[in-house]
Amino acid sequence: MSAKPIYHCPFCAEEDLRPVEEPRGAWACGSCVRVFSVTLHRTDLAEAGPVTREEQR
Numbered sequence: 742m743s744a745k746p747i748y749h750c751p752f753c754a755e756e757d758l759r760p761v762e763e764p765r766g767a768w769a770c771g772s773c774v775r776v777f778s779v780t781l782h783r784t785d786l787a788e789a790g791p792v793t794r795e796e797q798r
Contacts, residue, residue, distance in 0.1 A: 747779060750768075750772065750773060750777070751777060753770060753772050753773040755770060761776055
């Protein structure tokens with residue numbers, strides 16, 4: 742599975758990002774020179790509350 746695009750650096754909020762090979766799925770920020778990865782572990786539906794029909798669209 743390939744890494745999904747990240748649009749903003751979580752540290753400086755800049756958009757100057759590029760994927761890096763190592764570690765797998767990581768991104769490099771050209772503005773603050775940090776290398777980071779973002780991982781979604783799960784969606785906690787119990788905490789989300791009920792979903793309305795409009796939200797399902």
